[in-house]
Amino acid sequence: MGMKILLEHANVPGIKTYEVYRQNGGYRSVEKAIKSMTPDEVVEQVKASGLRGRGGAGFPTGLKWSFIDKKSGKPRHLVCNADESEPGTFKDRYLMEYIPHLLIEGMITSSYALGCNLSYIYIRGEYMWVFRILEKAIKEAYAAGWLGKNILGSGYDLDLHVHCGAGAYICGEETALIESLEGKRGNPRIKPPFPAVSGLWSNPTVVNNVESISAVPWIVNNTGEEYAKIGIGRSTGTKLISASGHIKNPGVYEIELGLSVDEFMNSDQYLGGMMDDRPLKALVPGGSSVPILPANLIFKNAEGGDRLMSYESLSEGGFQSGSMLGSGGFIVYNDTTCIVRNTWNFSRFYHHESCGQCSPCREGTGWMEKVLHRIETGYGREEDIELLWDIQRKIEGNTICPLGDAAAWPVAAAIRHFREEFEYHVRFPEKIKNRDHFVAEPFEKVRHLVAKQEI
Known part of the structure; x- marks a missing residue:
């Protein structure tokens, strides 16, 4: 099934405990980095690896690290974004639940590279059982001397804390996460200044995803050049x-x-192909x-x-x-999926999770949800499809953070590729109303019905 870097030891019994993790090569990257590499050399290895942010944006991780302000003299911070709230995404939870020390090791090595003495893992509120797993792993790391004062006798100090959010999708955006971590409402900040210059408590800050940070130990142990050969x-x-x-x-x-x-x-x-073929x-x-x-x-x-x-x-x-x-x-x-219903479901989520700071997102996500619900329940009008297109177009690119884009793109793509299904809902409302929930007829038949105006 290809090379394994993050999940290589996922099935080792007891791997979530410090003893077993250490027996399987855990914390070697911390030893190597602190004992034989300068912080800048670690950053250069991550840059050479080509590792890109795994939270969604795909921005080069090493390049992001190189932006952190080292001249101001202010304390620096690394914040791990474990606020995994994107519908359909659950891979960070798996890493933290089953291999928590991999993330802890990545946080220590990365914090050393960035010159951070105080770092945080910000985890979503719904992951309380994972929160407890991480807290236990951090205590084990402190007890073993990997965290705290004078790590490995090097003079390098690092404290690491887990902070539990309140379950807000908007806090997955790095500046909203920072606001929440400071004890404020999780509203995104206007940029610039960027967190690398003025982030947590106005100090230089790097925010990275769980998966991104968890890849750092392998890169340090095996070199960035070897990582770059994969993919x-x-x-x-x-x-x-x-x-x-x-x-x-x-x-x-x-x-x-x-x-x-x-x-x-x-x-x-x-994946083994389609369920029920x-x-x-x-x-x-x-x-x-x-x-x-x-x-x-x-x-x-x-x-x-x-x-x-x-x-x-x-x-x-x-x-x-x-x-x-x-x-x-x-x-x-x-083929049984109703794209209109699926799009409405996504729109409900983004309307609910909008912080309300930007008018296009606050008002637009609500209107998209209402119009999609009207179409999905058989009360849509012909002009509603164009109305939806117009609303999403006015949201995209007009908000402080990417949540507006995230709400607009699914609607635009659904209309672009499945317009006939939206028209089907509008033109044959009785076929929609007479069912508890709409299960789409084969899409080619929908195309035919819409084109021929037949029932």
């Missing part, structure tokens, strides 16, 4: 994928970037915020090339015919 092009290394929906083998998978979508979807080593209708490859892809664009791009599990390949064609790898929330839909 394809600028999509280096491995990626955790949260797979769900109408598939035979849902779960968390670690894949080498560059694996074909076809192999990932249909190989018995991975029903036809594939659509796919969301990177969590609820990325554009949905119809069946004809999942395995091949618009030019007929193979679609790969990589940042570049999934985005080929832009949003007209592509999508994004995002956070790796891989949601698969068969």
Whole structure:
């Protein structure tokens, strides 16, 4: 099933305990970094690896580290973003629940590289049992001398804390997370200044995802050059994928970037194909915020090339015919799925989770939810489809943080690729109203009904 970096020891009995983790090579990267590398050398290794942020944006991690202000003399902080709230994404939870010391080791090594003496793991409020697992792992690390004063006799000090949020999706945005960590309402900040200059308590701060930080120990132990050999092009290394929906083998998978979508979807080593062998209708490859892809664009791009599990390949064609790898929330839909209902469900989420700070997002997400509900329940009007298109267009790019874009993109893509299904809801309302919930007829039949105006 390809190379394993993060999940190599996932099935080792007792791996969540310090003793077993240490016996399997744990904390070697801390030893190597502190005893034989300068902080800048660690940063250079991460830059050489090509590791990109695994939380969704895909920004180069080492480059992000190099932006941190080292000249001001202020304390620096590393904050791990464990506020995993993207619908369809659950891979960070798996890492923290089953291999907590991997994240702790990554936090120590990364904090050393950045010159941080006080770091935090900010975890979503719904993950209380994982919160307790991390707290126990941190206590074990303190007891073993990996945290606290004078680590390994080097003179380097580091304190690490876990902070539990209140369950707000908006706090997955780095500046809203920082606001929440400071004890304030989780509203995103206007940038600049960026956190690397003025973040937590106005100090230079780096915010990284759980998966990103957990990859650092392997990079330090094996060098960035070796990590860069894995994957394809600028999509280096491995990626955790949260797979769900109408598939035979849902779960968390670690894949080498560059694996074909076809192999990932249909190989018995991975997802095993469609549940009940029903036809594939659509796919969301990177969590609820990325554009949905119809069946004809999942395995091949618009030019007929193979679609790969990589940042570049999934985005080929832009949003007209592509999508994004995002956070790796891989949601698969068969032919019984109602795209209108699915889009309405996503819109409900984004309306509920909007902080309300920006008018386009505060008002627009609410209107999209209402209009989609009207269409889904059989009370839609012909002009509602164009109204939805207009609303999402006025949200995208007009908000402080990316939540507005995350709310707009699914709606735009659903209309772009499945417009006939929206028209079906509007033109044949009785077929919608007479069912407790709408289960779509085969999409080709929907196309025919809409084109011919037949029932």
